[in-house]
Amino acid sequence: MPITTRASLLKTRHITHLLTLCAFVFLLMKEAQPAEAHYINFAELSKAQQATVNTWVNHAIHATEHALGQLKQSHIIIELNPKYFTLESVPWASVIRGDQDGVELHFNRYASAATLIQDWTLYHELAHLYHPLFNYKDFWVSEGLATYLQNVIMFNAGLISRAEFTHRLWSGLQRGKLQTRSINNKLYAVTENMWSLKAQQRVYWTGAAFFIEAEIALNSQRSPRYTVSELLKQYQKCCRSQNMQAKAFMSELDKISQTAIFSNLYQKYKARTDFPTITKEQISQLHF
Missing domain, CATH: 1.10.390 (Neutral Protease; domain 2)
Incomplete structure (x- = not known):
């Protein structure tokens, strides 16, 4: 049977404390991660349009979680319905309810990221994810x-x-x-x-x-x-x-x-x- 010395006890405690600290830091990093967008119909967009949508949606998620706190769900389904001709940048959107709630977006595929970010619609729909479905x-x-x-x-x-x-x-x-x-x-x-x-x-x-x-x-x-x-x-x-x-x-x-x-x-x-x-x-x- 190995002999337990004071030095080995201190070393064991140090390692235990270090592992506990690492686990705590890992949890903090995990909690700090914003919800991730999972797209539907993303391939219908050009590379440039994909980049625009990514910028818009990620900005909206970060802004929403900054104001309202981290969402309970780890990812958000974003169903994209790009339109060719619309007077509004985002003429219509709605919440998708399910095991993982999401957002359906009808938007002008040619709108700039700046224009889309200034539109209120996505912030409205993301806010819905902070409450359950009511009657x-x-x-x-x-x-x-x-x-x-x-x-x-x-x-x-x-x-x-x-x-x-x-x-x-x-x-x-x-x-x-x-x-x-x-x-x-x-x-x-x-x-x-x-x-x-x-x-x-x-x-x-x-x-x-x-x-x-x-x-x-x-x-x-x-x-x-x-x-x-x-x-x-x-x-x-x-x-x-x-x-x-x-x-x-x-x-x-x-x-x-x-x-x-x-x-x-x-x-x-x-x-x-x-x-x-x-x-x-x-x-x-x-x-x-």
Whole structure:
């Protein structure tokens, strides 16, 4: 049997500590890796167009994770649908739900990387990956959250100024308010029939108002003090699931923030027939 000496014990401990440190560093490096884009229809693009799309998509993923935290999933399916002639750089996009969520992109194949990066659409769709799929009557929650967060992401990435951030949200709220005058049924009922009613402005911007109001309430908390973005970062780590009712999602955000802000607002908003009152000054003073 070998004799264990003090020197050998110290050497063993040193090696153990070194291995533990290496493992910790490896985990940090692993956690720091952004989600990777896995493309569909990539071969339909020329080499130059592939480079443009890569630049655009990777920039959007980095900007989104910088603002909202690392996604729980390690890769994102990006289904490409390049168009030859479009007036808009990204005329349409949607989320793909599955074992690994992704994004379907319809875009102008001849648009420059700079033009695509300045477009809000991809940031909106990537923001959807931070919440689970809700029932259709609660799509005002998901669309409102993504509409609010697309502006948070773009501001944090330096793509829009604080003044532009305020202008975009304020202008959107005015559009939502205007449409509510003619489509003033309960919000959940309007959401269920959003496409037939053409009520996107009412639905999206009432939902955005919900999260602006939640942000205002969070800003007023003394301790603990969170923002919506910080709550979503924590939510990815502790509670993210593929399928969850909006009400349960609100409860999780309340647990993390140690408040009842989200559940109370949800009960207030889901059946409302009017449009929320939020001032331009309140938006300009948001801490997010």
